Amino acid sequence: MVAAATALTLPAMAQQNYAQDSATIKKIYDNALTSFESYENLRYLTKNIGARLSGSPQAAAAVEWSRQVMEEMSLDRVYLQEVMVPHWVRGDKEVGRIINSKLVGTADAPICALGSSVGTGDAGLSAEVVEVKSFEELEKLGKKNVKGKIVFFNRPFDNTHIETMRAYGGAVDQRGGGPVAAAKLGAVGVLVRSMTNDFQDVPHTGNTRYEEGVTKIPAAAISTNGAEQLSKLLKNDPGLKFYMRMTCQTLPDVLSYNVIGEIKGSEKPDEIIVVGGHLDSWDLGEGAHDDGTGCVQSIEVLRLMKDLGLKPKRTIRAVMFMNEENGLRGGRKYAELAKAQGEKHVAAIESDAGGFTPRGFGIDGTEAQYNKVLTWKKLLTPYGLHDIVRGGGGADIGPLKGQGSVALIGFDPDSQRYFDYHHTQIDTFEQVNRREMQLGAASMAALVYLISEHGLEGGSAKAQK
Amino acid sequence: MVAAATALTLPAMAQQNYAQDSATIKKIYDNALTSFESYENLRYLTKNIGARLSGSPQAAAAVEWSRQVMEEMSLDRVYLQEVMVPHWVRGDKEVGRIINSKLVGTADAPICALGSSVGTGDAGLSAEVVEVKSFEELEKLGKKNVKGKIVFFNRPFDNTHIETMRAYGGAVDQRGGGPVAAAKLGAVGVLVRSMTNDFQDVPHTGNTRYEEGVTKIPAAAISTNGAEQLSKLLKNDPGLKFYMRMTCQTLPDVLSYNVIGEIKGSEKPDEIIVVGGHLDSWDLGEGAHDDGTGCVQSIEVLRLMKDLGLKPKRTIRAVMFMNEENGLRGGRKYAELAKAQGEKHVAAIESDAGGFTPRGFGIDGTEAQYNKVLTWKKLLTPYGLHDIVRGGGGADIGPLKGQGSVALIGFDPDSQRYFDYHHTQIDTFEQVNRREMQLGAASMAALVYLISEHGLEGGSAKAQK
Numbered sequence: 059m060v061a062a063a064t065a066l067t068l069p070a071m072a073q074q075n076y077a078q079d080s081a082t083i084k085k086i087y088d089n090a091l092t093s094f095e096s097y098e099n100l101r102y103l104t105k106n107i108g109a110r111l112s113g114s115p116q117a118a119a120a121v122e123w124s125r126q127v128m129e130e131m132s133l134d135r136v137y138l139q140e141v142m143v144p145h146w147v148r149g150d151k152e153v154g155r156i157i158n159s160k161l162v163g164t165a166d167a168p169i170c171a172l173g174s175s176v177g178t179g180d181a182g183l184s185a186e187v188v189e190v191k192s193f194e195e196l197e198k199l200g201k202k203n204v205k206g207k208i209v210f211f212n213r214p215f216d217n218t219h220i221e222t223m224r225a226y227g228g229a230v231d232q233r234g235g236g237p238v239a240a241a242k243l244g245a246v247g248v249l250v251r252s253m254t255n256d257f258q259d260v261p262h263t264g265n266t267r268y269e270e271g272v273t274k275i276p277a278a279a280i281s282t283n284g285a286e287q288l289s290k291l292l293k294n295d296p297g298l299k300f301y302m303r304m305t306c307q308t309l310p311d312v313l314s315y316n317v318i319g320e321i322k323g324s325e326k327p328d329e330i331i332v333v334g335g336h337l338d339s340w341d342l343g344e345g346a347h348d349d350g351t352g353c354v355q356s357i358e359v360l361r362l363m364k365d366l367g368l369k370p371k372r373t374i375r376a377v378m379f380m381n382e383e384n385g386l387r388g389g390r391k392y393a394e395l396a397k398a399q400g401e402k403h404v405a406a407i408e409s410d411a412g413g414f415t416p417r418g419f420g421i422d423g424t425e426a427q428y429n430k431v432l433t434w435k436k437l438l439t440p441y442g443l444h445d446i447v448r449g450g451g452g453a454d455i456g457p458l459k460g461q462g463s464v465a466l467i468g469f470d471p472d473s474q475r476y477f478d479y480h481h482t483q484i485d486t487f488e489q490v491n492r493r494e495m496q497l498g499a500a501s502m503a504a505l506v507y508l509i510s511e512h513g514l515e516g517g518s519a520k521a522q523k
Numbered sequence: 524m525v526a527a528a529t530a531l532t533l534p535a536m537a538q539q540n541y542a543q544d545s546a547t548i549k550k551i552y553d554n555a556l557t558s559f560e561s562y563e564n565l566r567y568l569t570k571n572i573g574a575r576l577s578g579s580p581q582a583a584a585a586v587e588w589s590r591q592v593m594e595e596m597s598l599d600r601v602y603l604q605e606v607m608v609p610h611w612v613r614g615d616k617e618v619g620r621i622i623n624s625k626l627v628g629t630a631d632a633p634i635c636a637l638g639s640s641v642g643t644g645d646a647g648l649s650a651e652v653v654e655v656k657s658f659e660e661l662e663k664l665g666k667k668n669v670k671g672k673i674v675f676f677n678r679p680f681d682n683t684h685i686e687t688m689r690a691y692g693g694a695v696d697q698r699g700g701g702p703v704a705a706a707k708l709g710a711v712g713v714l715v716r717s718m719t720n721d722f723q724d725v726p727h728t729g730n731t732r733y734e735e736g737v738t739k740i741p742a743a744a745i746s747t748n749g750a751e752q753l754s755k756l757l758k759n760d761p762g763l764k765f766y767m768r769m770t771c772q773t774l775p776d777v778l779s780y781n782v783i784g785e786i787k788g789s790e791k792p793d794e795i796i797v798v799g800g801h802l803d804s805w806d807l808g809e810g811a812h813d814d815g816t817g818c819v820q821s822i823e824v825l826r827l828m829k830d831l832g833l834k835p836k837r838t839i840r841a842v843m844f845m846n847e848e849n850g851l852r853g854g855r856k857y858a859e860l861a862k863a864q865g866e867k868h869v870a871a872i873e874s875d876a877g878g879f880t881p882r883g884f885g886i887d888g889t890e891a892q893y894n895k896v897l898t899w900k901k902l903l904t905p906y907g908l909h910d911i912v913r914g915g916g917g918a919d920i921g922p923l924k925g926q927g928s929v930a931l932i933g934f935d936p937d938s939q940r941y942f943d944y945h946h947t948q949i950d951t952f953e954q955v956n957r958r959e960m961q962l963g964a965a966s967m968a969a970l971v972y973l974i975s976e977h978g979l980e981g982g983s984a985k986a987q988k
Contacts, residue, residue, distance in 0.1 A: 088683040217958070218553040220906060255958060415880070415937050417907070441685060442882070442937075444909040472880045472907075472937065474958045493682070493720060493939045 079437055079511070083504045086362050087441060090500035093365070096358035097492045099127060100351060100413075104344035104487040111341040112381040113145030113312040120337050121315045124378050127357060128319035131364060135322070138315040141391040143381040145312045146174055148341055149305030152278060153182065154249075156288060159297030167288060169278040170342065171306040172233060172250065173265040173384045176274045182303030183208075183276060185246050189292055193231070193239055205244030208300050210292075211236045212251045212285050215477070222255055222473040223411070229253055230264070237277040238269045247302060248277040251285040254477040259283050262481045263340050265384045276304055316388045317378040319360055323510070325371040331509050332375050332406040333359045333502055336382035336389075336454055343485040347476065350487075351413030351495050353378050355469075358499035359506055370510035372404060379454040382410070386453060393457035403464040405509050407502055408452030412479075413495035414471035418443045419505060420450015423465030427514045434508050443501055445470055465514055469502055544902055544976070548969045551827050552906060555965035558830070561823040562957045564592060565816060565878075569809035569952040576806040577846040578610030578777040585802050586780045589843050592822060593784035596829060600787070603780040606856040608846040610777045611639055613806055614770030617743060618647065619714075621753055624762030632753060633724050634743040635807065636771040637698060637715065637731040638849045641739045647768030648673075648741060650711050654757055658696070658704055670709030673765050675757075676701045677716045677750050680942070687720055687938040688876070694718055695729070702742040703734045712767060713742040716750040719942045724748050727946045728805050730849045741769055781853045782843040784825055788975070790836040796974055797840050797871035798824045798967055801847030801854075801919055808950035812941065815952075816878030816960050818843050820934075823964035824971055835975035837869060844919040847875070851918060858922035868929040870974050872967055873917030877944075878960035879936035883908045884970060885915020888930030892979045896932075899973050908966055910935055930979055934967055 090096070107123060110116040121138070128136045154169030171177075188204055190196045191213040196204065211232035215225035229251075236248045252262035261279040268274045280288065291298055317337060323329060335352020339345020356376040363370055380388035396403060407419075418438075421428045428448055435446055451459070451466035458464050471494070479485040555561070572588060575581035586603070593601045619634030636642075653669055655661045656678040661669070676697035680690035694716075701713045717727035726744040733739045745753065756763055782802060788794060800817020804810020821841040828835055845853035861868060872884075883903075886893050893913055900911055916924070916931035923929050936959070944950040 087685070091682045217556045220552070220962070222958070415939050439909070444904070474880050474962070475956050478956065491940050491943065493687070497685070497939070 079508060082368065082507060083437055085366055086503045086507065087500040089362055089365060090358065090496045090503065091493065095361060096354045096496060096499050099354040099357060100346065100490060100495065101487055103350045103354065104346045108344050109341045110337065110339050110345060111146070112143040112314060112338045112384060113309070114341065117314060117338050117380070121317055121380070124317045124337060124353065124357070128376070131319065131361060133319045133321055133360060135320040137318050139318065139391055139395060141314055141316060141380055141387050142311045143314045143387050144385045145309040146384060147307060147309060149177065149307065153301070153303040154278065154280065155301040156291060157184065157299040157301055159295050159299065165287070167284040168259050168261050168281040169249065169284070169302060170261040170263050171304040172277045172279055173263055173340070174268070174308065175266055175277045175304065175306055177305045177307055178247070178276045178303050180305065182301055183247050184299050184301040186297060187288070187292060187300045189289055193235065196239055196243065201243045204240065207245055208247040208249055209236065209240035209245045210249045210288065212289055214251060215255045217255055222477050225255060226253055226477060233264050233279070234267050237266050237275055238272050241273045241275045245275060247275050249280045249300065250277065252279045252282050253480065254282055256478045257282050257286070260482045260484055263342055264481045276302065278302055278304060314380045316380050316392055319357065319376045321360055321363055321370060321374045323372040324369040327373050328402055329372040329404045330375055330401055331372055331404050331506055332377050332455065333506055334377035334379055334406070334454060335409045336380070337378035338381050338383055340383055340481050342481065342483040344487055346485050346487050346490050347412035347479050348481065348485055349382070349410045351490060351498065352409035355409050355413070355495065355499035355502055359503040362503045368507065370507065372510040374506055374510060382454050389454035390457045393461065396458065397461055402462050403458055404514055405465045405467055406455035406458050407467040407469060407505060408455045409469040409498065409502060410452050410454070411469065411471055411473065412476045413490045413498055414475060415494040416442050416497050416501040417472050418445025418447065418470050420447050420468040420470055421465060422449055422451040422467070423514070424463070426516070427465045430514050430516065437508070438504065441497070441501060441504070467505070469498065471498055544973060547833065547972060548902055550831055551968045551972065552965040554827055554830060555823065555961045555968065556958065560826060561819045561961060561964050564819040564822060565811065565955060565960065566952055568815045568819065569811045573809050574806045575802065575804050575810060576611070577608040577779060577803045577849060578774070579806065582779060582803050582845070586782055586845070589782045589802060589818065589822070593782070593825070593841070596784065596826060598784045598786055598825060600785040602783050604783065604856055604860060606779055606781060606845055606852050607776045608779045608852050609850045610774040611849060612772060612774060614642065614772065618766070618768040619743065619745065620766040621756060622649065622764040622766055624760050624764065630752070632749040633726050633746040634714065634749070634767060635726040635728050636769040637742045637744055638728055638805070639731055639733070639773065640742045640769065640771055642769045642771050643741045643767055645770065647766055648712050649764050649766040651762060652753070652757060652765045654754055658700070661704055661708065666708045669705065672710055673712040673714055674701065674705035674710045675714045675753065677754055679716060680720045682720055687942050690720060691718055691942060698729050698744070699732050702731050702740055703737050706738045706740045710740060712740050714745045714765065715742065717744045717747050718945065719747055721943050722747050722751070725947045725949055728807055729946045741767065743767055743769060779845045781845050781857055784822065784841045786825055786828055786835060786839045788837040789834040792838050794837040794867055794869045795840055796837055796869050796971055797842050797920065798971055799842035799844055799871070799919060800874045801845070802843035803846050803848055805848055805946050807946065807948040809952055811950050811952050811955050812877035812944050813946065813950055814847065814875045816955060816963065817874035820874050820878070820960065820964035820967055824968040827968045833972065835972065837975040839971055839975060847919050854919035855922045858926065861923065862926055867927055868923055869979055870930045870932055871920035871923050872932040872934060872970060873920045874934040874963060874967060875917050875919070876934065876936055876938065877941045878955045878963055879940060880959045881907055881962050881966040882937050883910025883912065883935050885912050885933040885935055886930060887914055887916040887932070888979070889928070891981070892930045895979050895981065902973070903969065906962070906966060906969070932970070934963065936963055
């Protein structure tokens, strides 16, 4: 019975696992916080390539750059996935102007076209404005009050939400659904209050939608300060007009790519863990927090594995998804190919909420998978990862849902500053704090490592919450 | 037995307390996140008054301004405490220059005098440089290698610390103790690597110390980029010289004030809860995160109590301490007067770690007091306050230690960005995120409210950790 005497008991094994995991996670954080590679990658992506809307030359450059960066990392495989993407272009800088009804004066208003919007034509568009806070209010106004006018959706963020994502969720229907609802009542244009908690002069772009059979009318975001001013002026001068000029248009689809780097699993190569962000960005600013950080953090996860000599049991893939902002074609393509190839995804982790200080992860999976992650909570809380919550996921990994038992996991950084920059010209490299971003990468690497080592099976409902 | 039948049982009372507390805390956060008063106060303090080093006209203006702000709040009492403070002035903008030993070239190096430093004289000072990473290294070099030279303390922050305060703690001895240690070995000047995790061109000031009987030699901070450059050049050119010119000097002490606003407790007016920050700042920048935010957050705690119609059971005092940066005279004076007047302090909460997103509180008190705060953890975690840890406190409230059973509590915001700005010209209003700062104020108000309602007695060791 020598073997039995020397073998570790189950609790002892668990303890040994814990010590090993704890030591490895410490190494991951130490390395991430003292290496400048991810930060320099972000600098290149934002400063040398810059804004990279789907279909643009910069998006193509970002594909080539991220492929090269990963090629140089001695990964097991780096490859591209072809995907046709929309090609919307903004055209000239937009003009927005408030015109007093007696034509005694005008005031510039900072606007920008919403993604996918049609233009106004070269001469621009001038019409009276009707302000609403909700779709119900718009419906009540009816055709007689809306026809021929610009509908101004002005419901602000509810700042009492602690998580700004909830405030966004409570307002963004105006941006997505505004043009169709307004056009159905005969409106000729749409202005949407910018999606931010802040009071600013910069407008926030973002995608909007049209529907077959409904007239496509031009739609722009107006800055929050501009929205406040317009609303105030409307109260005194309901007959004022708004002039908007936008030369944006949608060109034919363009061939683009998801970019993927991979470390093959040493024990279970067929079980795949994805970690990703989106490579495209809006055309304003530099797409730093949205989502340059998610991309360089995902690459950093692979770099950390290599640099620390970790041999992950399961396959780890960093995926730079293309076209999250105005089509989600890359995310859909990735899931489609995964399914066609019969790949088994264990987990997919997305970083698309900015390079801010880590708070935790949101887990969209089974109770057992969630409980499994909870068993690691004590390993994660020393690094500020307290919020291990149910729900989450992300736009690009969303299409994987239902493929086998894949858990969809959203990395959740602190959300307070995200909508200060989101979809604007001020989403720049300078707004990213190096350490916050590095901590995010390390947090993702720590979770990837734990899933790779232990899988997501067997989480007991009794796990510590 | 009608009375007994209608009386609440103890667990039911606890449940009712919990529900009431939870509802009140929600109101506190809702109000703080939708009121702009604290943010506008910060704007005034930083933009209209600006840098406010002890003894300066701006410090006097800050005293008068904060007194007026609180006077207008219908508090029960607003008053000043006289305190004599040091009056150090920086003089001309400092000059720092690296001079090649063959005199073939010079390079500017960004330096600033450390607080309390003597000047170099009008002509400046030029000497060879000896670089060290530690006091041990300096000791080993001895007089023969140090005499007549400038000692360059170049131990960097250890970036592997998750809490940047720990990295600061591991480096700041160089700033405080460098000049005395160097002077004892005959050095003529001191350069200290700036106290920051970041690589920057801006130098970080901060106080230094002299000792009776040890020659006072001029001491400056050099930016981290400057330190890296100087270190690199020294390796190739050990004979290079450094030129520094500083006209700083210490003038006679000046009369200044702590500024205090108070809401009298409705049930236990003799039990005092202090919430405070320091009103003085360094003379560079605007003292926004250090510690404008602590001041306006403390005032905001009182405003929230008034605006929500809360009648705190215990007395709540917002204290703007004077002279934290280069003397701590205000904190000492406050404690001295509290003792002389036989005041009973239950708790003192200090905010002096920046206006960043809240993480928790550090509690320097008895086990029972700590456990009492832990019983409120479920009320606080929904607001991101997970780190309820032992230890903490703060510089200004430190002198209260040992007075009765006062618990010293440090408000702990996220620390990642603090040392990007700390003691520099870039610690400006623009670096403060409104919501992060408001959340900090609400967090302080929530804890003040709980202590005011329930005191800090009776925390059981069995409390949930």
